[in-house]
Amino acid sequence: MNTRMADNVREALEQMIVTGEFADGERLDEIRLAERFHVSRTPLREAFQMLAASGLVELVPRRGAFVRHPAFHEMIEMFEVMAELEAVCGRLAARRIPPDVLEQVRATVIACEAAAHAGDSDGYYRENEHFHQLIYTASGNDFLAQESQRLHKRLQPFRRMQLRVRGRMIQSLTEHRQILTALETGDSETAEAVLRDHVAVQGGKFNDLMASYKQSNLRANPQLVAMRG
Amino acid sequence: MNTRMADNVREALEQMIVTGEFADGERLDEIRLAERFHVSRTPLREAFQMLAASGLVELVPRRGAFVRHPAFHEMIEMFEVMAELEAVCGRLAARRIPPDVLEQVRATVIACEAAAHAGDSDGYYRENEHFHQLIYTASGNDFLAQESQRLHKRLQPFRRMQLRVRGRMIQSLTEHRQILTALETGDSETAEAVLRDHVAVQGGKFNDLMASYKQSNLRANPQLVAMRG
DNA sequence: GTCAAACGTTTTGTATACAAGAATTCGATT
DNA sequence: AATCGAATTCTTGTATACAAAACGTTTGAC
DSSP states (O other), X not given: OOSSHHHHHHHHHHHHHHTTOSOTTOEEOHHXXXXXXXXXXXXXXXXXXXXXXXXXXXXXXXXXXXXXXXXXXXXXXXXXXXXXXXXXXHHHHHHHOOHHHHHHHHHHHHHHHHHHHTTOHHHHHHHHHHHHHHHHHHTSOHHHHHHHHHHXXXXXXXXXXXXXXXXXXXXXXXXXXXXXXXXXXXXHHHHHHHHHHHHSOOTHHHHHHHHHHHHSSOOOOHHHHHHTO | OOSSHHHHHHHHHHHHHHTTOSOTTOBOOHHHHHHHHTOOHHHHHHHHHHHHHTTSEEEETTTXXXXXXXXXXXXXXXXXXXXXXXXXXXXXXXXXXXXHHHHHHHHHHHHXXXXXXXXXXXXXXXXXXXXXXXXXXXXSOHHHHHHHHHHHHHHHHHHTTSSOSHHHHHHHHHHHHHHHHHHHHTOHHHHHHHXXXXXXOOTHHHHHHHHHHHHSSOOOOHHHHHHOO
């Protein structure tokens, strides 16, 4: 629980948006939401500002705040950028990673494998998040780590759509191993290439993601997408 | 002039911050600024939110809004990310650029050279901006273009510090030519490599930038940087 | 002289009031 | 029946009021 109500409201709304409680283009009613959260319009509007900054809603002057789910092609674009950012993190990390962080990566890869074999999907998810977080940090560039983390978080609701298939999970573990080895041997080219492919949406992943997207509550409204020319 | 006062105030404050009118860590006084801009605290606080989202100020709960100039090493990190983003844009653009955009790049490179030879530094600056903007767009990834543009804008006040030296300008023009050729021939590796080096702060550029940074009004307060552990 | 506690002042965060701009309704006209 | 426009209702943007938290200062104890 935060000291500022505006922050609490932002978190609550963020959760509601990424779990698909609002349709794309839906207007966030200030008065209704203010009543629901037992706050006035002031902190609510501050929350809107923050949500707009992270791209979850669009603020249209004199019209209101509208939730904004990415179109499929926009999501693919975001994953492409994520893949490139992680590739850069990997390349830099291979050269810069300190021994203690490398040890943490090693431990996380092992924990990830253990969770996978135990069928502990929550554990797997958590360790996988940690793995990527560590790669960001290992880049030795705090700004890069921060930006990567930001996009990672934004893609979180869509990443859940991926990796459900059993075969993908095994491939993912193999790639973790490859990345670890590349970091251990300082092989920046391999770290870069494997991380890019690890994150990129391509081949079979593309079709899986598309199928999941179509079924999800986070679809964009084609009508509205057409107007964003 | 914008319809919302909050937006006007944000623009004005942004300008004041990037021109160094506030010292690092200085608190933005709501009451004083409200009087100065002839608005109430409400739109002013909305402006603070937006500035915080773009990293120009830090919002500390129950304390206020404090301007945040990057430390030198933070600035270097941002340039490193910018170089990598532009490198990615270049790689993708070499494969995806449409003929009409390629033509625009060609025209911009020529205009840039003309401005340089004419000693028209404002013209040079404008055409150079346009050149980079085109590379972002040419990537064919709107999200990447948008993120690149965002960081580009954030680095604008610091980029002015670079490129003042005459030799740098000539080198820069040569690199533009190399990038154009790479795009024309679809040589993604070269486009990527040249763009990375074009933007990266390395070699002599590092020292020039450091010297300018030290003299500028956009320095971070070392006391405060130390506390950001 | 140093430290700390209590008081008063300043400043932030939130609620509320109000004006101007959008949206909607409903009737008039073609 | 469809369309235009005026009147009404809603909604946003901004000002202002007020409570609670942070800050500074004075006072007092050791």
